[in-house]
Amino acid sequence: MNITEAKQKFIEQWGVLASQWGINRTMSQVHALLLIADKNLSTDDIMEQLSISRGNVNMNVRELMDWNLVRKVITPGDRKEYFAAEKDIWKVAMNIMEQRKKRELDPMVKLLDELSRVEGDKRNTEIKSFTDTVNNIKKFSVHADKIMSVMIKAEENWFWGSFIKIFK
Amino acid sequence: MNITEAKQKFIEQWGVLASQWGINRTMSQVHALLLIADKNLSTDDIMEQLSISRGNVNMNVRELMDWNLVRKVITPGDRKEYFAAEKDIWKVAMNIMEQRKKRELDPMVKLLDELSRVEGDKRNTEIKSFTDTVNNIKKFSVHADKIMSVMIKAEENWFWGSFIKIFK
DNA sequence: CTGAACTTTCAATAATTATTGAAAGTTCAG
DNA sequence: CTGAACTTTCAATAATTATTGAAAGTTCAG
Numbered sequence: 001m002n003i004t005e006a007k008q009k010f011i012e013q014w015g016v017l018a019s020q021w022g023i024n025r026t027m028s029q030v031h032a033l034l035l036i037a038d039k040n041l042s043t044d045d046i047m048e049q050l051s052i053s054r055g056n057v058n059m060n061v062r063e064l065m066d067w068n069l070v071r072k073v074i075t076p077g078d079r080k081e082y083f084a085a086e087k088d089i090w091k092v093a094m095n096i097m098e099q100r101k102k103r104e105l106d107p108m109v110k111l112l113d114e115l116s117r118v119e120g121d122k123r124n125t126e127i128k129s130f131t132d133t134v135n136n137i138k139k140f141s142v143h144a145d146k147i148m149s150v151m152i153k154a155e156e157n158w159f160w161g162s163f164i165k166i167f168k
Numbered sequence: 169m170n171i172t173e174a175k176q177k178f179i180e181q182w183g184v185l186a187s188q189w190g191i192n193r194t195m196s197q198v199h200a201l202l203l204i205a206d207k208n209l210s211t212d213d214i215m216e217q218l219s220i221s222r223g224n225v226n227m228n229v230r231e232l233m234d235w236n237l238v239r240k241v242i243t244p245g246d247r248k249e250y251f252a253a254e255k256d257i258w259k260v261a262m263n264i265m266e267q268r269k270k271r272e273l274d275p276m277v278k279l280l281d282e283l284s285r286v287e288g289d290k291r292n293t294e295i296k297s298f299t300d301t302v303n304n305i306k307k308f309s310v311h312a313d314k315i316m317s318v319m320i321k322a323e324e325n326w327f328w329g330s331f332i333k334i335f336k
Numbered sequence: 337c338t339g340a341a342c343t344t345t346c347a348a349t350a351a352t353t354a355t356t357g358a359a360a361g362t363t364c365a366g
Numbered sequence: 367c368t369g370a371a372c373t374t375t376c377a378a379t380a381a382t383t384a385t386t387g388a389a390a391g392t393t394c395a396g
Contacts, residue, residue, distance in 0.1 A: 337396105338394105338395105338396090339394105339395100339396100340393105340394095340395095340396105341392100341393085341394090341395100342391105342392080342393075342394100343390105343391080343392070343393090344389105344390080344391065344392085345388105345389085345390075345391085346386105346387105346388100346389095346390100347386105347387105347388100347389105348385105348386085348387095348388105349384100349385080349386075349387105350383105350384080350385070350386085351382105351383085351384070351385085352381105352382080352383070352384080353380105353381085353382070353383085354379100354380080354381070354382080355378100355379080355380070355381085356376105356377105356378085356379075356380085357376105357377105357378095357379105358375105358376100358377100358378105359374105359375085359376095359377105360373105360374080360375075360376100361372105361373080361374065361375085362371100362372080362373070362374085363370105363371085363372075363373090364368105364369105364370095364371090364372100365368105365369100365370095365371100366367105366368090366369100366370105
């Protein structure tokens with residue numbers, strides 16, 4: 001397999017993976033392209049390499065910047081904007097985790113809180129069963145939330161280090 | 169908020185969450201419905217409560233069984249099949265993790281392995297940069313894979329216990 | 337200031353994914 | 367065996383989501 005094929009395959013697979021995780025496929029292909037690029041790329045470079053329109057590149061690149069996975073690089077004396085991806089995969093994973101936690105886990109915990117205060121007689125089986133389930137999910141979520149907060153702040157080496165210590 | 173509203177909200181939110189994770193919304197609404205149901209439900213119950221067709225219920229319930237999140241319950245002397253969800257949320261999370269690991273992480277690691285053996289001169293900057301990135305992702309994935317394997321086999325209490333020890 | 341070189345927006349449209357519901361298949365009580 | 371009571375399949379269609387590309391907006395060298 002040569003380098004061009006290899007890059008192609010990587011981009012393709014990264015797109016497949018992302019689409020299984022509810023992330024726009026093109027967005028993650030742009031991400032993959034930038035991850036393995038050895039230079040910063042312009043909008044035109046991305047358009048050409050992925051065969052997508054200018055508008056599409058613009059939208060997806062902006063969303064990637066929203067996720068803190070890509071940043072704009074401005075070269076003095078050049079009107080074009082270039083883009084570069086965060087290459088430290090640990091940081092990539094932590095940024096994604098941070099965003100998803102904020103956007104999804106936090107609202108979920110908030111709702112579960114409200115739901116656990118449902119009206120009605122606690123001795124009623126239906127209500128008891130419901131609040132039990134809700135409370136269990138809440139407990140789990142709060143735990144997960146805490147672990148994630150620590151991870152996000154942690155250094156990669158420290159994290160794996162402390163992990164490996166207990167898991168063997 | 170009364171119990172009916174609360175259940176509704178839970179089902180709705182569970183569906184929203186799932187769709188952000190690339191999971192069919194209806195499938196996770198069925199899951200939510202079964203999670204908070206105090207009885208096992210038949211196909212007709214699910215059809216009625218979520219206002220969806222019989223075929224739809226059938227397909228989604230079968231996929232939930234594929235994920236080991238729901239099981240068929242057969243009551244002697246009744247032709248109808250009933251469905252029940254796994255209610256231990258730790259097990260739910262571990263089953264999902266197990267499936268996703270198997271379906272997504274494992275193939276990814278396999279591809280990364282192949283990609284790191286790309287042809288060409290290792291002193292070429294482009295190739296060096298590519299294999300470096302690929303190897304970093306691989307290292308990360310293998311680590312994550314190991315942790316997940318241990319978690320999947322772990323007991324909930326043991327897991328949080330050992331976690332809490334190091335994370336404070 | 338001006339206009340060339342860019343970026344951004346967004347309505348129209350294409351592509352993808354989910355849903356229906358009728359038909360076919362299966363099971364089992366009688 | 368039979369047929370009623372169920373489950374399953376799948377082609378047609380509906381709903382959702384992504385993409386295009388032209389028009390509007392912005393920036394900055396000269």
